[in-house]
Amino acid sequence: xxxxxxxxxxxxxxxxxxxxxxxxxxxxxxxxxxxxxxxxxxxxxxxxxxxxxxxxxxxxxxxxxxxxxxxxxxxxxxxxxxxxxxxxxxxxxxxxxxxxxxxxxxxxxxxxxxxxxxxxxxxxxxxxxxxxxxxxxxxxxxxxxxxxxxxxxxxx
Numbered sequence: 001x002x003x004x005x006x007x008x009x010x011x012x013x014x015x016x017x018x019x020x021x022x023x024x025x026x027x028x029x030x031x032x033x034x035x036x037x038x039x040x041x042x043x044x045x046x047x048x049x050x051x052x053x054x055x056x057x058x059x060x061x062x063x064x065x066x067x068x069x070x071x072x073x074x075x076x077x078x079x080x081x082x083x084x085x086x087x088x089x090x091x092x093x094x095x096x097x098x099x100x101x102x103x104x105x106x107x108x109x110x111x112x113x114x115x116x117x118x119x120x121x122x123x124x125x126x127x128x129x130x131x132x133x134x135x136x137x138x139x140x141x142x143x144x145x146x147x148x149x150x151x152x153x154x155x156x
Contacts (some may be wrong), residue, residue, distance in 0.1 A: 003081055003082045003083070003142060003143055004072075004076060004077070004082045004138075004142055004143060005141045005142075005143055007072060007077055009071050009089070011140055011141050012027060012072070013063050013147075014092045014140055014142050015136075015137045015140035015141045016064055016068070016069065016137075018136060018137075018140060019060075019064065019068075019092050019133045019136045019137035020054050020056065020057065020059075020061050020063070020133060020139065021056045021057050021060055021137040022066045022133050023056045023060065023129035023130070023132055024053035024054070024056025024060070025049070025052070025053055025055065025056070026054055026128075026129065026132050027052045027055075027056065027129060028048055028049040028050075028051075028052035028053060031048050031052060032048050034051065034116070050111070056129075058124075060133065063094070067090075067094070068126040068137070070088070070125055071090065084135070086136065087134040087137065087138040088131060088134060088135075091131035091132075091133065091134035091135075092128040092130075092131065093098050093129065094126070095126045095129075095130050096123060096125035096126030098123070099120075099123035099126065099131070103146070107114040108128070121152050124131025
């Protein structure tokens with residue numbers, strides 16, 4: 001066992017359904033706590049959460065389908081042992097790719113001549129969100145470590 005659930009298991013399905021929208025929940029909660037204290041009502045909070053989760057779903061599911069599912073199926077399930085650092089590195093690589101997209105003006109529009117700002121802001125923002133999504137996925141699909149004591153307790 002390599003430490004993660006098989007690709008076609010229920011845990012993997014739940015991971016692929018929950019992890020892509022988890023950055024939207026995190027971003028929505030961060031935005032909700034940054035709203036001004038006076039005059040905030042429940043409908044505004046629910047609107048912020050809904051829009052951030054929908055935005056994460058629009059971006060997250062295609063990324064999970066195009067990059068995470070093939071990586072999980074072709075690479076991770078063949079590895080002898082899969083650790084959290086593998087998911088963390090995948091999240092960092094995605095954040096650098098988002099940073100490059102932000103630098104080219106596809107995602108963030110900063111001040112004129114602020115190319116460095118756009119790259120750093122995109123890497124930090126998407127770095128936090130993608131590493132969070134990868135962490136959620138890892139926590140869902142990880143399998144408990146086998147100690148070997150189960151095999152010794154069985155009498156033949």
